[in-house]
Amino acid sequence: MAYSIGIDLGGTKIAGALVSFTGEEAEVLVYEKIAVDGQRRVERVFNDISELVYSLLGKLGKEEKLLGLGIACPGLVDVERGVMVYSENLNWRNVEVASFLDPHFDFPLFIEHDVRSGAIAEVFFGVGREYRNLVYLSVGTGIAGTLVWERHIIRGVRGISAEFGHVVINPGGPLCRCGNVGCLETLASGGAMEREAYHVLRQVVDGTTIMQRAKEGVEPFSRIVDRAAHFLGIGLANIAQIFDPEVIIIGGGVAEAGDFWLEQVYRHYQVHQFWSFPLPPLLLSRFLGKASVVGAAGLPWLKKAKFL
Numbered sequence: 001m002a003y004s005i006g007i008d009l010g011g012t013k014i015a016g017a018l019v020s021f022t023g024e025e026a027e028v029l030v031y032e033k034i035a036v037d038g039q040r041r042v043e044r045v046f047n048d049i050s051e052l053v054y055s056l057l058g059k060l061g062k063e064e065k066l067l068g069l070g071i072a073c074p075g076l077v078d079v080e081r082g083v084m085v086y087s088e089n090l091n092w093r094n095v096e097v098a099s100f101l102d103p104h105f106d107f108p109l110f111i112e113h114d115v116r117s118g119a120i121a122e123v124f125f126g127v128g129r130e131y132r133n134l135v136y137l138s139v140g141t142g143i144a145g146t147l148v149w150e151r152h153i154i155r156g157v158r159g160i161s162a163e164f165g166h167v168v169i170n171p172g173g174p175l176c177r178c179g180n181v182g183c184l185e186t187l188a189s190g191g192a193m194e195r196e197a198y199h200v201l202r203q204v205v206d207g208t209t210i211m212q213r214a215k216e217g218v219e220p221f222s223r224i225v226d227r228a229a230h231f232l233g234i235g236l237a238n239i240a241q242i243f244d245p246e247v248i249i250i251g252g253g254v255a256e257a258g259d260f261w262l263e264q265v266y267r268h269y270q271v272h273q274f275w276s277f278p279l280p281p282l283l284l285s286r287f288l289g290k291a292s293v294v295g296a297a298g299l300p301w302l303k304k305a306k307f308l
């Protein structure tokens with residue numbers, strides 16, 4: 001049995017987990033969440049992460065040794081240099097994660113992009129284990145993806161491949177935070193549904209409530225969820241058409257709604273079948289909202305086993 005710690009640094013919350021690994025089995029033993037410093041001060045955030053790591057480390061038996069630490073970071077990440085190049089959520093540029101945290105710990109530290117960490121969790125320990133070629137799509141406040149081919153993560157020349165959230169689905173659509181208009185993320189994400197609910201009702205309704213009311217068949221929530229599913233179906237069919245993967249795995253906060261939501265997405269997706277070729281199946285992620293933290297914890301284990 002091997003143990004490591006994963007951290008998922010988000011815009012408002014930091015999640016941490018102590019995870020055990022045996023072969024291809026990963027089990028979350030302890031899971032904790034803390035708030036991100038309101039002013040998003042770099043040093044403060046890293047001190048909080050260190051405390052969270054020590055707290056998780058305290059839960060490990062005295063005779064057990066920690067393999068290492070993985071940090072899942074949002075935005076653009078330079079994995080080799082251990083640097084967060086740009087994060088819109090935190091409003092950070094060129095933050096040297098490895099330099100900040102290395103002096104605190106005497107075990108190896110790795111960093112990875114948060115959505116790619118989620119993909120790593122699914123590919124090595126989750127529903128992606130039996131496939132060699134797949135796409136992982138995280139649908140949460142935003143939308144992002146990872147392309148895995150022959151079990152290798154395809155990063156692209158500039159490290160920004162598979163940013164499926166920013167493919168244009170409706171050229172006359174809403175302005176996106178990336179500067180483009182009508183991106184998939186502005187139409188199909190949890191954030192898109194919340195904005196639509198606010199537009200219709202003039203009050204803030206969180207994504208979980210929107211999904212719950214839609215399940216009960218209450219308008220305008222049913223219509224809002226169905227509209228987002230319609231656009232996601234188009235996006236997924238485009239992804240299937242471009243890459244021809246074996247499966248598409250869907251994770252992220254919105255995927256926590258489970259089959260109710262996935263069935264709606266599938267209904268819109270299958271309309272866009274290419275000639276008589278069946279579209280690849282859509283699978284729900286195993287780790288859902290915890291995928292990034294499990295994938296981050298998996299980094300020291302997978303590097304040691306030379307899987308990454």
Ligand SMILES: [Zn+2]
Pocket residue numbers: 165166167176177178179180183185
């Ligand atoms: Zn965009």
